[in-house]
Amino acid sequence: MGDISTGQETQVPAFQPLHSGCSKIPSQSLPYASGVALSGWRWRQCGLTSNVEWNACMHSKPTTEIFTDLLDAKKIPDPFLDENEKLVQWVGESDWEYACDFTHNAANAHAFQDLVFDGLDTIAFVYLNEELILESTNMFHAHRINVTGKFHDGLNNLRIIFHSALKYGKDIEKKRGHYRSFNGDHSRMHVRKAQYHYGWDWGPVLMSCGPYREVRLESYAAQINNIFVDSQLSCDLQQANVNVSFDAATNQDVEVDVCMTSPSSIRYHGTAMVHKSNTGGLLSLTIPKPELWYPIGHGPQVFYTVDIELKASSGTILQSTTKKIGMRKARLVQNPLEDQPGSSFYFEVNNNPVYSCGANWIPGHSFLTSMTDGDYTAALTALADSNQNMIRVWAGGVYEPDIFYEECDRLGILVWQDFMFACGRYPCYPEFAASVKKEAVDQVLRLRNFCSIIVYAGNNEDYCIAENLKLDWDMDDNSGDWRSTDFPARTIYETYLPSIIAKYSPSVPYHPGSPWGGNGTEDPTVGDTHQWNVWHGSQEKYQLWDKLVSRFVSEFGMLGFPSVKTINKFVTDPKQRYPQSSVLDHHNKADGSERRLALYVMENLRVNAMDLESWVYATQLMQAECLSFAYRSCRREWRGPGREYCGGNLVWQLNDCWPTQSWSLIDFYGDRKLAYYAIKRVSANLSLGINRTTPELKALKGPPEKITDPPHDLSFKMYIFDVWAINMTLNNFDAKIEVRLFDIMTGALVEEKYLPVCSLAANRTTELAADLAVLQTTAIQARMLTPDGAVIARASDWPQPLKYVLLPCALDMGIVLTVMDGLVEIRSETPVKCVQLYLADGSRNDVIWEDNGVDVFPGDIYAIKAPGLEEGDDVRMRFYGSS
Template sequence: MGDISTGQETQVPTPQHLHGGCSKVPSQSLFYASGVALSGWRWRQCGLTSNVEWNACMHSKPTTEIFTDLLDAKQIPDPFLDENEKLVQWVGESDWEYACDFTHNAANAHAFQDLVFDGLDTIASVYLNDELILESTNMFHAHRINVTGKLHDGLNSLRITFHSALKYGKDRQKRHGHYRSFNGDHSRMHVRKAQYHYGWDWGPVLMSCGPYREVRLESYAAQINNIFVDPQLSCDLQQANVSVSFDAAIDQDVEVNVCITSPSSVRYHSTAIVLKSETHGLLSLTIPTPELWYPIGHGAQVFYTADIKLKASSGTILQSTTKKMGIRRVRLVQNPLEDQPGSSFYFEVNNNPVYSCGANWIPGHSFLTSMTDADYTAALTALADSNQNMIRVWAGGIYEPDIFYEECDRLGILVWQDFMFACGRYPCYPEFAASVKKEAVDQVLRLRNFCSIIVYAGNNEDYCIAENLKLDWDIDDNSGDWTSTNFPARTIYETYLPSIIAKYSPSVPYHPGSPWGGNGTEDPTVGDTHQWNVWHGSQEKYQLWDKLVSRFVSEFGMLGFPSVKTINKFVTDPKQRYPQSSVLDHHNKADGSERRLALYVMENLRVNAMDLESWVYATQLMQAECLSFAYRSCRREWRGPRREYCGGNLVWQLNDCWPTQSWSLIDFYGDRKLAYYAIKRVSANLSLGINRTTPELKALKGPPEKITDPPHDLSFKTYIFDIWAVNMTLDNFDAKIEVRLFDIITGALVEEKHLPLCSLAANRTTELAADLAVLQTTAIQARMLTPDGVVVARASDWPQPLKYVMLPCASDMGITLTVMDGLVEIRSESPVKCLQLYLPDESRNDVIWEDNGADVFPGDVYVIKALGLEEGDDVRMRFYGSS
């Protein structure tokens, strides 16, 4: 393994040229991709015999990895099915080898040749024609290796040995000490590999390896890379000063031409001469009254096009590159508040305050090369379609490929980008620190051109680990070097990473970690928090979410089962298809989840049956209810200037990396849980909120002899409710509010209220009414209407917990469905809780419900659109109390 055994990462010396070899460039380009992507990979296991036969990859993709190749060759069972994960652990404990051949025509080649590696997973020794040219120990590094003079004229061979990352980590652990982690083998602290590969509380242990990003041969006479088109927008938004910087590898004086074209086809030009002795270049130009990029819901997503040409003195074009550029100004606002302690925490884009409503993203697959561009587009489009505007790239996964950020740019999704440190006490010895610095530079140089990225965060919950383990964390110690303490990674989060951001992407805010508030991780008045006292922690009732809101809730969630259709795909034995089966338990990686899930279901819902279909519906209904309470409570606290008591909420989590029971809104096979639709309704730009409360027991305020515990309080309770409206648009909105109270058993209209016509202020919440009396046998429906009577929003509220609600017989509720092309009309004579539409034919993948699981009330026709639905389709329903 060469220098890998010492923890060093090396690029084997190659002949120097131009500016002293490409290794002198601060980081190699992950963007510019001229030349040929190598493919035709073959693979084999190392260490069995000296003459192990090669296996050809059964695909022609330029990227691959060992698990998918073993699956294609039918040499392992599918780890996603049943309990097969247990049978493939030997894969991660083994060493593997990949190779491919390529041709080089010396007569037609340019003067210089580089082999470019966009990502190797993870502990890799690279040989060109049996000569060692690179050793890499970091999955997140990119490498550009000058191979000029090393290529054969004709056939060449590239071979990469991937050593077991698990064994490598164990060796590092022996050398540098034991560093504790939560989730996964503790040795992962020493290995710069996707941390979720070691297993998480929603994912399996599948330690893959291989060339998971492209390997390219680039041939050139002159080249510029690490191109950064950086528009600095003035405070008044009236002028953008654009700088175009780059690294140069040239052996002659060249001319660099930049032409930036606006969305309305106005062109701006700049030209510079770069001398052959120079290794960097910079051009500048000014764009007056620029057209701006906005997040979804706040404006259009418009882009400028930057065409960059490198010309020889003869006029020959040596290189041509095109980049998109979105112009926007971003601030993380942490200001004092009007009448609450602490400070705000929200993002401002182009001087507009933005409430961040979104989700956390984990890698979309345990086998990264299985993710397609279409997969990324589908997942992110689903997020945008659910009225959410932010995605957090969580720190235990990967820095996602360009297509992820391109789609966020296109859709107007804001990106919270973590650095890849999650749930552990990381080391900071010299070799590790050097690797981390290069990782950060490589990735920031790649990501800085994406306008959707509006914040970098140093880690996920590592400060929580420091608190939990009682590490040396003196907040008043600002020395900047904590490598000699038992919390050495603080140096990474508070010194190395912010300095790299300041140098390479200064317009994007940096946050040391998540959660982090500057004075611990649980202060609800400063910074962001992870609110896990629903599910984890003190396991609070989710109806009390209004007491759990902080300035920015960047994690919270509730577990729910995937669809029965999804379960049937990964549980192959029909006898195992029941809620407590060993296979389903194996696929649930959350410690203690069965008890916690049962607690929240039984505490809140009436459970009449425990068959799989009933349990899936119950867990999904409970998850939807919980997250609705959370979203409503958080958004209610966005109250306008200097009253931004909550600036955002990011649910854990949008997606899954394998078929599992988890906190996701969308399961592994793409089925949307009831919570997805509940969040979509609550997160609409125009929405209503209702909160039903029980006043405090008067005895609690009386003399001690009158204080009693809740189970023995026999007093009659008066229930009241509040109602508020959310207007997240940028214009005031005139609305009529209608409130109707229905008897749940009879369906009779008990009371109807019409609030005076009101003007809902833009980009904030407006309180409409408070302390309205309500009987505990009634369900409440509120509707927001335009002045001319068009319904634009609905909300409902039911007595809590739902398990106490007395319901009529399902056959007496008078529910009718009218199925038409592209939609279903729902009518009911009684209030209905969480009516879910579905097709019994599991082979139907062509119907996408735009809404589902809604509450339906008498006198209000509820319409659900469904892409691909046809009149005559067998649409069925289930609802709370239907079984």
């Protein structure tokens, strides 16, 4: 440990890496050079003839892939349009070749030269000046190849052959055997490639390849990398012990200086000496009263700036780098509960219990190199704006690039990070096991400085597959080696991965899989569950979501169509723009989804028309209703210390990877579905919930047996409702609650109840009223108000199913819109369900609706902010029953 001091010091400018394409490395004033990210790629199909012409990439980016290059060259139709996906399958069945040139100046060279590959997709053979220097069969591996002495003085050539991953997998399958998977070709079980490339129930089969992450030439005299700033906080959070570790490559004795600057500009210093024979080092700092990073809604997102300098014995700076580090203490809490069986499952950050409210993330594009930093920022900002605080990086995609996690750190979004094993029975033969071990180490080393990562999970639904296929899964067998069973990958999930996390990122909890719990994967009392008995499974009514809650619901969802504007972009033939067209069916990859979607729409909604606009609205309304029931039911069960009966809910899914019908909240072109706004309202830190039911249903612990509710049940049913408030802030909150019941047909106020000013306890649900009688001809509105009468939150409840609700003629509802600069006010003389605002000019993208799809009640002006809107704009609306 070096000496530690605080105070001001003279700043040394950080070295800036070079990014100059495939060109000569300029002479540097510093003896250390970070080198170049190679670009200027060219490509061609290989395996045809020896004189196939090269094609230059039509961009200068350092990353690329074959589908985008073929599209740029106009050699394939756009697979996102119409049914063109069928026309481009040959691409993934072919081998491809990339190459670039760069200049090396031996006079300016340093002691070491490395070629660094951050990611090659997938079966890659790399040649430097026609010498094979690397064979890679894992898309998630990073490679650092020492190429010292292998460069020509002058022009050099790097060439990469990418073999078809599909054909490679099938060849391995013949040798190693058939391993079952759900979604995609079964041969994907053998190939460490993004599994969604093989097709999923929301995505196409587009088997891309190429240098999808940077390839860099690094030339240096000395270097440190794999820097890890590990902060261990005391129980009372009053002290942080910080260990800064690193790997080193040097041919001389060097000094590593570390300066940590707090958010309030206090500096802490440490120094470590590294001998030329060492391969790494460690230094420690002690920081009193550390300034902590918190998830959104729980405190500030603040960061320590860590400046690291590598110095020669002469004092010359050989390397300089900077990292932003958020300090936080995280824990996965699984404790016994009061009054209920099992144990809790929630996350604690800096000793504060956090209810995790969020979404699942799939890759943002089928072609990963098409994603920009701005795309990640926009998607994650939209998540945060919808009052969500967690994102799950799903196991069938990729370990996302640094920008994704940087934005999560900045926004205060917690990250549930899966390892990339999804929906299959994976092997564990020696070569496969060695590959996934390196994959896990490479990725954990890269990701471990991001404070937003709150948990690692071993896989997605692979334990469900084990149950479904009745594999050898003995939960009492804790031997740690199951390679000889027919569930060999259990060794990966329960032995290899947790040991890697414990070694390289010990402050982050590990969970063997998702779902994973006590007695199997569907135990609602332990661990997390994927609740798909709405939509899949038993296809329960979504009004019964209060019977489906578990300790942590990490997947659930409901499908909804994308916007008409989005459909018009990918369906080029106007004659195909109707709900059951072949093109729209092609863009729906979920098996049987047409029947399921129709089932849920027809069970719940009155559908007066089947044109595209009406069907889009109906599916989006149904999706919004379903997810509202789910969110309210889960959040209600966050009841305070010892009663954390549900610790989180993560909806499937936030986004799309191509234009499709799916469970997403935001469609591929960025249009927000009605469900996005619905969960934004119900997830607010201060919110209300209403649940209408019968005494018989309320008494049940789970969904009723379907035979107990025959179609000719003529008995009279009495309906009751409960009201509760949710305060997810960290302070008690005084509020007034107003409950009003309206006749739906006439708009007459039937009943009004005022609850006196009550104190809503912090970070939990407060039950306000129970078993109040209600007629099925009335709609309920509850409002939360400050003591001086300002409206904070609203909730509404309607008789279910909505298709039975008798509505007045649309012209008699008395709905009035008032359009102002940046604002629309909605008034109504009768209760109105799901008022959706839109611009008559559908081509405009300059107006952002901050809310939409709202329920409006008499005597309550509903104001919707809309940045970019101007008074006089032609704003139109649709609502339930308007057509």
